[in-house]
Amino acid sequence: MGQITLSIAGRSHQVGCRDGEEPKLRALGAVLERHAAAAQRASGGSSERTLLYIALILADQLAEETVDAPPIHRPACWSGSPSGWKPSHRPLRRAARTPR
DSSP, rough: OOOEEEETTEEEEEEOOOTHHHHHHHHHHHHHHTTTTHHHHHHHHHHHHHHHHHHHHHHHHHHHHHSOOOOOOOOTTTTOOSOOOOOOSOHHHHHOOOOO
């Protein structure tokens, strides 16, 4: 098992990974580091809140990309509501119990 050190927002973090995944993990760490300065300013310098703000920045980017993505096929239970899902109209069948 591989292990690398990522430096994010001025702090070092030991991270374990599968052998051979070190380059990918370093690239992901670089993505986090690109947002560190803005996150540190927003968080007032708290290291825990800085990581939270980095996560929020990335979540916001992901949400924007999802909105801009081409439409996808929605399953029959898609309601179009913000949560997206509604209960099925058919009751679920319960599996028959087998004696032990």
